[in-house]
Amino acid sequence: TQLLEQSPQFLSIQEGENLTVYCNSSSVFSSLQWYRQEPGEGPVLLVTVVTGGEVKKLKRLTFQFGDARKDSSLHITAAQPGDTGLYLCAGAREYGNKLVFGAGTILRVKS
Amino acid sequence: DAGVIQSPRHEVTEMGQEVTLRCKPISGHDYLFWYRQTMMRGLELLIYFNNNVPIDDSGMPEDRFSAKMPNASFSTLKIQPSEPRDSAVYFCASSFVGNEQFFGPGTRLTVL
Numbered sequence A: 001t002q003l004l005e006q007s008p009q010f011l012s013i014q015e016g017e018n019l020t021v022y023c024n025s026s027s028v029f030s031s032l033q034w035y036r037q038e039p040g041e042g043p044v045l046l047v048t049v050v051t052g053g054e055v056k057k058l059k060r061l062t063f064q065f066g067d068a069r070k071d072s073s074l075h076i077t078a079a080q081p082g083d084t085g086l087y088l089c090a091g092a093r094e095y096g097n098k099l100v101f102g103a104g105t106i107l108r109v110k111s
Numbered sequence B: 001d002a003g004v005i006q007s008p009r010h011e012v013t014e015m016g017q018e019v020t021l022r023c024k025p026i027s028g029h030d031y032l033f034w035y036r037q038t039m040m041r042g043l044e045l046l047i048y049f050n051n052n053v054p055i056d057d058s059g060m061p062e063d064r065f066s067a068k069m070p071n072a073s074f075s076t077l078k079i080q081p082s083e084p085r086d087s088a089v090y091f092c093a094s095s096f097v098g099n100e101q102f103f104g105p106g107t108r109l110t111v112l
Helices: none
Strands: A005-007 A010-014 A019-024 A031-037 A044-049 A055-058 A061-065 A071-076 A085-092 A099-101 A105-110 B005-007 B010-013 B019-024 B031-038 B042-050 B053-056 B065-071 B074-079 B088-095 B107-111
Touching: A005 A085, A010 A019, A019 A085, A019 A105, A031 A071, A044 A055, A044 A061, A071 A085, A099 B042, B005 B088, B010 B019, B019 B088, B019 B107, B031 B074, B042 B065, B042 B074, B053 B065, B074 B088
Parallel strands: A010 A105, B010 B107
Antiparallel strands: A005 A019, A019 A071, A031 A044, A031 A085, A055 A061, A061 A071, A085 A099, A085 A105, B005 B019, B019 B074, B031 B042, B031 B088, B042 B053, B065 B074, B088 B107
């Protein structure tokens, strides 16, 4: 049973479109992280959110942590082929503790 | 600065053989994590260390898997004997105090 449910599992869109990836749980997390992984490489941290309701922006990427700290979303504006990859959310129950990863969303942006 | 270093990058072995995967964490990091990634199960935490001491090994599949961290700059994950179902990409990650983890490039293990 996945503690963190990600949706959609797979997304194929055209360059320039917008998209949102969701990460949901029935558990409360002290923090939630988003990673991006390219083929043949390890996941790379994009952002960490720690406060309920927090919104962080990283260029065309907007991350939001739910008020109850049980869910999060990643919104990409005007997607580009370079955004292609596997996006993983990961939650931590306690600071400094182990992370629980979602199954991931495979994003493919076609030019 | 060097990131997390893993070796080998690729390993092909036959069922029953011993496999040893190696990891050098980022200097100064006090947490080290071993993960396994497969298409079916995603990214799974196997074991993690804090200051070289194993804290949680509940993700280790069975007694065939063992991990050690003899010092702050080196860790090994050993599988003995290996089985085809152990085929996966194994990642090592390290972090400092908090839980922002930095991953190595992974070791792709194939057990025939």
